[in-house]
């Protein structure tokens with residue numbers, strides 16, 4: 259049986275971090291229960307809701323890629339006709355936002371709705387959590403609900419950086435939360451770090467990496483600070499202002515150096531670098547997130563959640579109030595509904611596939627899409643962006659920090 263991932267979006271936070279460009283809000287806790295009720299209804303009635311919204315979802319897997327590229331923008335019709343494998347849910351990812359703010363009963367309700375609606379054999383159930391929200395009773399209830407992986411929005415061990423970024427937790431909360439989770443039986447913990455927070459220096463970043471290695475989570479994600487209009491800090495930086503410690507944000511070169519320090523420190527601590535931003539102890543690669551990079555199907559529930567059937571992509575509207583009222587009225591506020599063309603499917607194969615350090619099988623892709631990528635790949639290999647080993651092509655290890663440049667060159 260083929261596998262399906264489920265993502266549940268909880269768009270609520272206690273405060274808005276200065277660097278955050280997500281569609282999340284700080285709301286009264288009285289809004290949590292109606293939101294969870296709407297998510298459970300969306301899960302239970304997804305077939306009817308999707309059908310009414312014009313999305314074809316059969317619960318079977320569409321395969322991408324057999325049409326020839328260059329024949330125009332023909333939708334991948336043939337894929338749907340030839341695909342008939344049933345899907346069973348094996349991964350659930352409850353993200354946000356800060357879903358650990360919810361009452362554990364709400365999380366139990368969501369997971370019950372999934373188990374009642376789908377064929378489910380849940381190997382990996384992840385909850386995103388902020389360290390200050392962890393308590394022993396809550397952690398025990400999470401485990402009883404079936405959560406077996408916790409992804410911590412840690413970002414840094416330096417209080418000065420956490421304060422400047424508008425985070426609620428402090429270093430001491432991290433040291434308090436991890437033993438609580440271990441005690442509750444969570445054997446798979448992931449830490450997120452951000453390279454490039456205001457006031458970060460070589461020394462403080464090195465210290466965060468050292469402290470992380472001592473706490474020994476099974477999985478680590480390292481993201482470079484994103485500077486765009488979508489966050490208060492990003493806007494301030496783009497306008498040359500000084501609010502939110504914008505003047506203390508490290509340069510791009512420093513961020514690239516921090517990334518390289520992380521590569522070295524995490525490798526030395528026994529982590530396997532398997533995706534541009536992700537490292538894992540052996541066997542602890544994120545099963546759910548691998549689906550995104552392998553273009554495997556997933557359904558998203560909640561405001562702003564994205565879905566991929568193998569042939570179509572769609573997303574719910576972001577506004578949580580509008581989402582709840584639409585689902586209460588038995589409508590799904592679907593937007594960005596796209597049936598993939600062969601060209602866009604090929605772009606995704608390259609763009610998403612090359613994020614994995616295992617690389618892509620160019621021979622398979624060329625055969626599937628009826629294209630030759632030889633010239634393009636040779637050009638990028640000659641300039642040091644890509645490495646080639648037979649049919650396997652991967653990003654060069656020393657270009658991972660500037661992978662966006664490689665992707666742009668690849669799409670030219």
Ligand code: SF4
Pocket residue numbers: 270271272273274275278279280282354355356388411
């Ligand atoms: S906790 Fe995460 S989602 Fe919420 S505001 Fe901070 S960065 Fe954004």
